[in-house]
Amino acid sequence: MATFKDFRNNVKPNWCPGCGDFSVQAAIQRAAANVGLEPHQLAVISGIGCSGRISGYIHSYGFHGIHGRALPIAQGVKMANRDLTVIAAGGDGDGFAIGMGHTIHAIRRNIDITYIVMDNQIYGLTKGQTSPRSDVGFKTKSTPQGSVEPALSIMEMALSAGATFVAQSFSSDLKELTHLIEEGIKHKGFSLINVFSPCVTYNKVNTYDWFKENLVNLSTIEGYDPSDRDIAMQTLMKHKGLVTGLIYQNKEQKSYQDLIHGYSETPLAHADLQLSKEKFDELISEFM
Amino acid sequence: MISQLSWKVGGQQGEGIESTGEIFSIALNRLGYYLYGYRHFSSRIKGGHTNNKIRVSTTQVRSIADDLDILVAFDQESIDFNFHELRDGGIVIADSKFNPTIPEGSNVTLYAVPFTDIATNLGTSLMKNMVAVGASSAVLDLDIGVYQEVVEEIFGRKGQQVVEKNMEAIRAGAQFMKEQLGDSIQTMKLEKADGKKRMYMIGNDAIALGALAGGARFMAAYPITPASEIMEYLIKKLPALGGAVIQTEDEIAACTMAIGANYAGVRTLTASAGPGLSLMMEAIGLAGITETPVVIVDTQRGGPSTGLPTKQEQSDLMAIIYGTHGEIPKIVMAPSTVQEAFYDMVEAFNLAEEYQCPVIVLSDLQLSLGKQTVEPLEYDKIEIRRGKLVKGELPQLENKGYFKRYEVTEDGISPRVLPGMPNGIHHVTGVEHDETGKPSEVAANRKTQMDKRLRKLKHVRFNTPVHKNVKHEEADLLIIGFNSTRGAIEEAIGRLELDGLKVNHAHIRLIHPFPTEEVSPLVQSAKKVVVVEHNATGQLANLLKMNVGHADKIYSVLKYDGNPFLPHEVHTKCKELFQ
Numbered sequence A: 001m002a003t004f005k006d007f008r009n010n011v012k013p014n015w016c017p018g019c020g021d022f023s024v025q026a027a028i029q030r031a032a033a034n035v036g037l038e039p040h041q042l043a044v045i046s047g048i049g050c051s052g053r054i055s056g057y058i059h060s061y062g063f064h065g066i067h068g069r070a071l072p073i074a075q076g077v078k079m080a081n082r083d084l085t086v087i088a089a090g091g092d093g094d095g096f097a098i099g100m101g102h103t104i105h106a107i108r109r110n111i112d113i114t115y116i117v118m119d120n121q122i123y124g125l126t127k128g129q130t131s132p133r134s135d136v137g138f139k140t141k142s143t144p145q146g147s148v149e150p151a152l153s154i155m156e157m158a159l160s161a162g163a164t165f166v167a168q169s170f171s172s173d174l175k176e177l178t179h180l181i182e183e184g185i186k187h188k189g190f191s192l193i194n195v196f197s198p199c200v201t202y203n204k205v206n207t208y209d210w211f212k213e214n215l216v217n218l219s220t221i222e223g224y225d226p227s228d229r230d231i232a233m234q235t236l237m238k239h240k241g242l243v244t245g246l247i248y249q250n251k252e253q254k255s256y257q258d259l260i261h262g263y264s265e266t267p268l269a270h271a272d273l274q275l276s277k278e279k280f281d282e283l284i285s286e287f288m
Numbered sequence B: 001m002i003s004q005l006s007w008k009v010g011g012q013q014g015e016g017i018e019s020t021g022e023i024f025s026i027a028l029n030r031l032g033y034y035l036y037g038y039r040h041f042s043s044r045i046k047g048g049h050t051n052n053k054i055r056v057s058t059t060q061v062r063s064i065a066d067d068l069d070i071l072v073a074f075d076q077e078s079i080d081f082n083f084h085e086l087r088d089g090g091i092v093i094a095d096s097k098f099n100p101t102i103p104e105g106s107n108v109t110l111y112a113v114p115f116t117d118i119a120t121n122l123g124t125s126l127m128k129n130m131v132a133v134g135a136s137s138a139v140l141d142l143d144i145g146v147y148q149e150v151v152e153e154i155f156g157r158k159g160q161q162v163v164e165k166n167m168e169a170i171r172a173g174a175q176f177m178k179e180q181l182g183d184s185i186q187t188m189k190l191e192k193a194d195g196k197k198r199m200y201m202i203g204n205d206a207i208a209l210g211a212l213a214g215g216a217r218f219m220a221a222y223p224i225t226p227a228s229e230i231m232e233y234l235i236k237k238l239p240a241l242g243g244a245v246i247q248t249e250d251e252i253a254a255c256t257m258a259i260g261a262n263y264a265g266v267r268t269l270t271a272s273a274g275p276g277l278s279l280m281m282e283a284i285g286l287a288g289i290t291e292t293p294v295v296i297v298d299t300q301r302g303g304p305s306t307g308l309p310t311k312q313e314q315s316d317l318m319a320i321i322y323g324t325h326g327e328i329p330k331i332v333m334a335p336s337t338v339q340e341a342f343y344d345m346v347e348a349f350n351l352a353e354e355y356q357c358p359v360i361v362l363s364d365l366q367l368s369l370g371k372q373t374v375e376p377l378e379y380d381k382i383e384i385r386r387g388k389l390v391k392g393e394l395p396q397l398e399n400k401g402y403f404k405r406y407e408v409t410e411d412g413i414s415p416r417v418l419p420g421m422p423n424g425i426h427h428v429t430g431v432e433h434d435e436t437g438k439p440s441e442v443a444a445n446r447k448t449q450m451d452k453r454l455r456k457l458k459h460v461r462f463n464t465p466v467h468k469n470v471k472h473e474e475a476d477l478l479i480i481g482f483n484s485t486r487g488a489i490e491e492a493i494g495r496l497e498l499d500g501l502k503v504n505h506a507h508i509r510l511i512h513p514f515p516t517e518e519v520s521p522l523v524q525s526a527k528k529v530v531v532v533e534h535n536a537t538g539q540l541a542n543l544l545k546m547n548v549g550h551a552d553k554i555y556s557v558l559k560y561d562g563n564p565f566l567p568h569e570v571h572t573k574c575k576e577l578f579q
């Protein structure tokens, strides 16, 4: 059986020391080992950004695509080989700005993949511009007077889009983050895990200390029931989205792949490509 | 007796004009005639004039006819809009319900037939189409019996009574028309066809069927005219093969999803038109640098922007070849007949895997939606080749090394493993990378990897890169085209030869990498070269000048008003060059 060390590779991340993304990398490696995967059974598909580099820092199959498109690539991979565990990962700009259309539709579609967003409320790779997750008043290179656009309430949006697994975590809490990723992988459908992953270089407001002060862990809310969508929504609104833990999970809903008609139960990638003569003749005769 | 004629039905969109043409042509196909059908339609769903022009012949035809023999009209607008196409001696068969009129002084005969009244008397006015089919068949002197089978196939589900009613409507239409005609128009009687079974299909049918035969088991696409039929066909057929179609949120998702699925080992396509292709460009570059196979169909239509969304054009050529930023290996093919579209799709998937690069199959609206008679497609010609896809066990990787997915090889093509394979782990990235896929900005590596990728195109093996009809060693004229203009060019050449000119024809089927070696001698041995294409800037002509030279003798015949070339237009324009 593989251990988390088997998911480490020889590549040294080019992240700044202290970047929140290191914990996400470690959590994915641990979660993969904990759920019993071998490295070759995992495919990590990532977008573009500091965070997007993550697929190159894990010893597994990895695909580092283009900005904002990790999700459609990941869904394509899963459709092609349902035996693979597929994790999509990227930044808040990647998933909630340029890739927002894909995020909402991946949620709706509910293909069985896990999506981890490293949310630092800023564009890291392009050296510090505002993101859809930046708070009002946040000063960046592109908002020198402070951002006037409200931050997207991403968890609420996911719930409204019909998400079947919604969780949020924080880079400092490796244990919880690992656990949530495991749960996300095990969930039969699309799982969204938003991780507050501080950018120590360009975000001097939403720092580790800031999060420690402002985040509420759902385990501290008595009787919180993640199967209740109403309560999930209310709790998010009450705490302005600053909660961590498993926010909502619908275990009843079948995944896209289990719902569509005719779809192969074995990996499509192993299918025979040759049409039989009978099938061919049948198709041809329809045009005669 | 005549060996070919041209028939058109017109009316308001959404009124069943389609089914009139459908039933009429299916019957003619069963009798063994060669057909070519082209629909005129607009972006509206209900209302607005629509028509379907069908050419019927005892030999292969692939172009719209210059003129019209029979016009079937369901409203006055159809007569007014199409009357100019009718030849001397042509006829109009119109529903008497709207008191049809034709311009005075023309040598065209109008027959008012109570389509609606006859149908209503038989039960429902919906069957007016059937009455029109019957009336048309009487003019051609067809045996009405041929419709029995067709009507049963279409209406069988609704019960025997519905079938019988519809047959009655056809018979009544034919009977009425026969009485009107008397012996007057012997000239419209069609020679008997050979009765051979052939396929009758639109280009998009062939593209979709070719994808299935070529091993495609997944498609991701976003609806658009004139590509949607490809996806709609595959949605019907793929589930039976375990496959699936996803209608994505946009074309960027469609293309990247297709890339993801191909990376993971399933032959996957996407199909769109110009607007969608514009959105896919960044993703196509990703497929290029990551050496991921992907097949993309571009059914060209009138651009730019939304342009003429339901009209013919061939103006995506340059964008398709050069649209992606940066430089990647890419194969662009352009079938010119429905038959070629089928085989080319099979080959597109083979080439995509063999050369590990995006393959774009260009079509155009006329090829995609025009309906052609096709000789039965051959099962034995279908071949699946997967290139350097690694099968079987791989040796253990030492020290967490990566598999050399981008190994530098002589032909530039590296071994390819699919995710899920033990010991095949490697990285894939759109960032420049080394042989194992790890990002690298080292100058020497950059050059090595760029050269490796582009080197792949030096060896592209394509069965027939140019369709040639070369009768003359030294020609007065060489005509060059691509995609659907083939039919019009072929007919024009027949007439130019009658005019005494020596004319050769080259239809480019492999657009990129350009088949310079094949085309060059033909250009050299011709006095003049005319490139016939549906765009305003002569894109193929420019490509030709770039690759072959001889700019001083290359002329363009262009059409970009949305309508396909007619044979006489090509004929006249070419002839003018010699006056």
Ligand SMILES: Cc1ncc(C[n+]2csc(CCOP(=O)(O)OP(=O)(O)O)c2C)c(N)n1
Pocket (backbone or CB within 6 Å): A048, A049, A050, A051, A052, A067, A090, A091, A092, A093, A094, A095, A118, A120, A122, A123, A124, A125, A126, A131
């Ligand atoms: C189409 C396109 N537009 C712009 C860019 C430039 N770009 C790269 S990453 C990025 C944003 C990064 O922010 P985020 O997704 O939050 O990732 P982070 O670096 O913060 O982890 C941008 C705008 C690009 N690579 N591609």
Ligand code: SF4
Pocket (backbone or CB within 6 Å): A014, A015, A016, A018, A019, A020, A021, A050, A051, A120, A124, A125, A198, A199, A200, A201, A202
């Ligand atoms: S810039 Fe910010 S997000 Fe990027 S690596 Fe540095 S700390 Fe991390």
Ligand SMILES: [Mg+2]
Pocket (backbone or CB within 6 Å): A049, A091, A092, A093, A118, A119, A120, A121, A122, A123, A124, A131
């Ligand atoms: Mg960010």
